[in-house]
Amino acid sequence: MQRTSVRACLARKVSAALLLTALPVAAVAQTAPTAEPVKLGIVSFLTGPAAGPFGIPGRNSAEIMIEMLNAGKVPAPYATPGLAGAKIVPKYVDEAGSTANQVTEFRNLVQRDGVNATVGYVSSGNCLAVAPVAEELKALTVFFDCGTPRIFEEKPLKYVFRATPHATMDSVGAARYVLKKFPDLASYSGINQNYAWGQDSWRDFVAAMKALAPKATVDKELLPKLFAGEFGAEISALLTTNSKIVHSSFWNGDLESFIVQNGARGLPARSTMVYTAGETAMFRLGGKIPDGTIIGARGPHGVMAPDTPLNKWFRGVYEDRFATAPTYPAYHMAQSILGLKSAWDKAAAAKGGQQPAIDDVVKAFEGIEFEGPSAKIRMAIGNGHQGIADIAYGSFRFNKAEGKAEIVDVVRYPAECVNPPANMTSTAWLEAGMPGAKCN
Amino acid sequence: MMTGLRILLGAAILGGLGAAAPFTPLWLISLVTLAMSTGLVVCGLIILWRGGLVPFGQALFFATGAYTVALSGRWFGVTDAFLLIALAVIMAALVAFVVGFLLAQYREIFFAMLSLALSMILYGVLVKSETLGSTDGVNVAQASFFGMKPRGPGYTFALFWLALGMVFLAWVGVSAYLGSIAGQLAGAIRDNEIRVEYLGISVTRLVHLKLTISAALAGAGGALAALSISHVDPQMAYWTTSGGFVFVTILAGAASVPAAFLGALLFEIVRTIAVALLPGGWQLILGSVLLLTILFVPEGLGSLMIRKRATISEKGAA
Numbered sequence: 001m002q003r004t005s006v007r008a009c010l011a012r013k014v015s016a017a018l019l020l021t022a023l024p025v026a027a028v029a030q031t032a033p034t035a036e037p038v039k040l041g042i043v044s045f046l047t048g049p050a051a052g053p054f055g056i057p058g059r060n061s062a063e064i065m066i067e068m069l070n071a072g073k074v075p076a077p078y079a080t081p082g083l084a085g086a087k088i089v090p091k092y093v094d095e096a097g098s099t100a101n102q103v104t105e106f107r108n109l110v111q112r113d114g115v116n117a118t119v120g121y122v123s124s125g126n127c128l129a130v131a132p133v134a135e136e137l138k139a140l141t142v143f144f145d146c147g148t149p150r151i152f153e154e155k156p157l158k159y160v161f162r163a164t165p166h167a168t169m170d171s172v173g174a175a176r177y178v179l180k181k182f183p184d185l186a187s188y189s190g191i192n193q194n195y196a197w198g199q200d201s202w203r204d205f206v207a208a209m210k211a212l213a214p215k216a217t218v219d220k221e222l223l224p225k226l227f228a229g230e231f232g233a234e235i236s237a238l239l240t241t242n243s244k245i246v247h248s249s250f251w252n253g254d255l256e257s258f259i260v261q262n263g264a265r266g267l268p269a270r271s272t273m274v275y276t277a278g279e280t281a282m283f284r285l286g287g288k289i290p291d292g293t294i295i296g297a298r299g300p301h302g303v304m305a306p307d308t309p310l311n312k313w314f315r316g317v318y319e320d321r322f323a324t325a326p327t328y329p330a331y332h333m334a335q336s337i338l339g340l341k342s343a344w345d346k347a348a349a350a351k352g353g354q355q356p357a358i359d360d361v362v363k364a365f366e367g368i369e370f371e372g373p374s375a376k377i378r379m380a381i382g383n384g385h386q387g388i389a390d391i392a393y394g395s396f397r398f399n400k401a402e403g404k405a406e407i408v409d410v411v412r413y414p415a416e417c418v419n420p421p422a423n424m425t426s427t428a429w430l431e432a433g434m435p436g437a438k439c440n
Numbered sequence: 441m442m443t444g445l446r447i448l449l450g451a452a453i454l455g456g457l458g459a460a461a462p463f464t465p466l467w468l469i470s471l472v473t474l475a476m477s478t479g480l481v482v483c484g485l486i487i488l489w490r491g492g493l494v495p496f497g498q499a500l501f502f503a504t505g506a507y508t509v510a511l512s513g514r515w516f517g518v519t520d521a522f523l524l525i526a527l528a529v530i531m532a533a534l535v536a537f538v539v540g541f542l543l544a545q546y547r548e549i550f551f552a553m554l555s556l557a558l559s560m561i562l563y564g565v566l567v568k569s570e571t572l573g574s575t576d577g578v579n580v581a582q583a584s585f586f587g588m589k590p591r592g593p594g595y596t597f598a599l600f601w602l603a604l605g606m607v608f609l610a611w612v613g614v615s616a617y618l619g620s621i622a623g624q625l626a627g628a629i630r631d632n633e634i635r636v637e638y639l640g641i642s643v644t645r646l647v648h649l650k651l652t653i654s655a656a657l658a659g660a661g662g663a664l665a666a667l668s669i670s671h672v673d674p675q676m677a678y679w680t681t682s683g684g685f686v687f688v689t690i691l692a693g694a695a696s697v698p699a700a701f702l703g704a705l706l707f708e709i710v711r712t713i714a715v716a717l718l719p720g721g722w723q724l725i726l727g728s729v730l731l732l733t734i735l736f737v738p739e740g741l742g743s744l745m746i747r748k749r750a751t752i753s754e755k756g757a758a
Contacts, residue, residue, distance in 0.1 A: 046719050046720040047720060047721070047722075047723065092719045093715060093716075093719055094715055094719045094720065094722060096723075097715075098675050098676070098680075098681065099577065099669060099671055099673050099675060100474060100665060100669050101711070101715075103470075103669045103670070103671065104467075104470065104471055104474055104708075104712060105712065105715055107466070107467045107470050107471070108467045108471075108712060108716070110467075111465060111466045111467035112465060112467040112468075124576045125573075125575055125576040125577055125671075125673050125675070128573070128576050128577065128578075128579065128671060129577070129579075129669060129670070129671035129673070131579075132579055132670050132671070133670065136591075136592065136595070148576055150573070150576070154579070194567060194568065195567055195574055195575035196570075196573060196574035196575045196576040197575075199570050199574055203570075225567075226575075
């Protein structure tokens with residue numbers, strides 16, 4: 001009995017506190033027409049091995065973007081509060097667990113919690129599994145980090161969008177940068193995790209290399225299992241080759257242990273390492289990464305992002321809140337939410353400022369162009385549902401004087417240079433030798 | 441033993457659930473359908489469990505069933521749900537029949553580990569098959585039911601009714617098997633194999649049969665899961681999936697067949713509530729539930745039902 005009253009008292013205090021903090025927000029929002037809040041499902045890895053490098057930065061980025069959008073504090077052109085004046089109420093869901101769990105939780109979000117839209121998913125498997133359900137439920141869904149090109153290439157989708165470019169761009173960008181650094185490359189090797197992301201990354205990289213440098217041959221093609229953590233045998237195999245470069249799409253623990261282990265065996269002295277997702281580990285490892293290592297960030301994100309007001313603002317608020325620089329998953333989340341806002345605001349504008357229906361937002365989203373913190377995103381392929389953007393690659397340098405990890409020699413490739421055109425699948429485009437790529 | 445009255449009662453309960461479907465929120469229907477697919481697998485596990493056999497690789501048959509559904513649709517254009525499930529059951533039973541010649545020789549931890557190893561072989565093969573999408577898996581086309589193609593909520597209902605039908609068949613079938621001589625011998629196998637052999641019964645062949653039956657049920661569960669998720673991936677063959685089935689069997693206990701389905705449903709509901717309550721630590725809740733179950737209901741939820749029934753009949757006698 002006593003406990004109940006304490007709890008009730010606490011609840012009252014908490015709600016009073018919430019009310020007080022909500023007052024200034026409400027005052028800002030008053031300028032816009034008062035609208036029903038928009039419920040937004042945010043799905044990202046909160047537990048498990050993918051939480052640290054991808055899930056948590058994505059979730060944190062969503063938290064800060066939603067808060068700032070609600071307060072109308074995001075710089076132009078996003079300075080209007082919320083989604084067309086409606087406050088965003090997020091609901092966070094963990095992406096860990098089987099695809100069956102993810103499909104169930106997605107249904108719960110849409111049918112039980114009644115979210116108006118969902119932004120989420122890091123794992124390509126989850127994206128592929130959720131896409132047909134989103135179509136079935138007619139639920140607007142924006143994938144933020146998964147990379148597989150298959151999403152819109154297997155069948156056209158109406159309610160699913162992905163502002164973040166797909167993974168083909170990472171491999172094509174890497175191939176172009178490698179050949180700029182080593183124009184007469186004779187042979188190369190690759191070490192990638194034996195699961196979809198690793199296999200796809202390597203396949204696309206080899207295809208891009210075949211198109212750009214047909215004479216270069218593959219020495220060693222290594223596919224150790226995911227989260228192997230120990231790469232002694234693979235490093236020995238790589239040490240026997242004359243490869244000038246070694247391609248790797250490793251991430252998280254595998255990436256870090258591979259860097260430490262191959263450094264100890266002197267592999268980087270023989271071959272330049274190319275880490276297409278290296279940016280997530282760069283700050284933690286610092287001086288352990290040899291200078292000259294080629295680093296990618298799945299887009300021109302993080303330290304490779306341009307110095308625009310939007311990017312400066314984003315880095316500022318993110319670092320203030322979480323005491324660490326935003327890595328690419330944070331950028332992916334931010335640009336996905338901004339894409340949703342752009343579409344929402346455009347749909348509302350077409351209705352004279354009224355809250356749009358989901359089908360209006362879907363229509364407005366198709367083919368939209370908007371500014372992300374790091375690049376302009378154009379929903380140009382996949383029937384206007386898949387975004388393309390520039391990509392950047394650079395070389396690692398450890399600034400000993402300041403003890404800081406840096407990227408130098410950054411080259412930024414335009415979107416059309418590294419993405420397939422609207423009428424071709426990425427595999428067909430790569431196999432045809434990347435026709436129509438515009439690189440200047 | 442199953443009496444006609446109990447079969448009628450079961451049919452009435454399942455029929456009532458089916459009739460209630462249109463008035464139930466859709467998310468709950470798909471959640472129950474998925475839980476029923478787990479329940480079917482657990483139902484099969486109970487058969488082995490009673491014989492003292494705990495397979496840590498039941499996901500092998502689960503994934504075989506699921507991939508049979510996905511690939512029959514993809515490669516051969518089979519869309520009829522009943523045909524797909526029948527194919528899945530046959531494939532899973534066939535795989536179990538083949539590996540059973542090896543598995544049925546082993547008991548206890550060796551049985552558990554060998555079955556786990558076999559399921560991990562399937563996992564490894566699936567991960568290496570890039571044409572099957574590797575770890576990303578492949579989509580399953582929406583099925584038809586005797587030529588009808590319900591879409592949207594209708595499809596969710598159709599799958600739910602299909603699941604109820606499967607549950608009914610599994611419940612009647614497994615109860616009948618557990619009541620038969622072969623089924624009743626399970627406890628004897630667990631306690632003393634040599635004596636069973638002296639009765640003139642081959643224990644190896646009996647275990648082989650139990651394994652095949654349980655695999656057929658796991659295949660049915662996999663098929664239902666594949667249809668209800670519309671996606672299959674190698675994770676379905678991974679050892680954590682097998683571990684999940686063992687988890688639910690512990691929760692449900694091997695004492696009663698309906699408990700398998702109630703346990704699976706409870707597990708799914710606890711999981712989904714835990715995810716909603718604690719997005720960053722839902723596994724903690726799930727783990728605590730298992731711990732508490734082991735501490736306070738070591739024989740599983742099914743034992744509660746049976747205890748209840750026992751007290752009622754005692755009172756009736758007095």
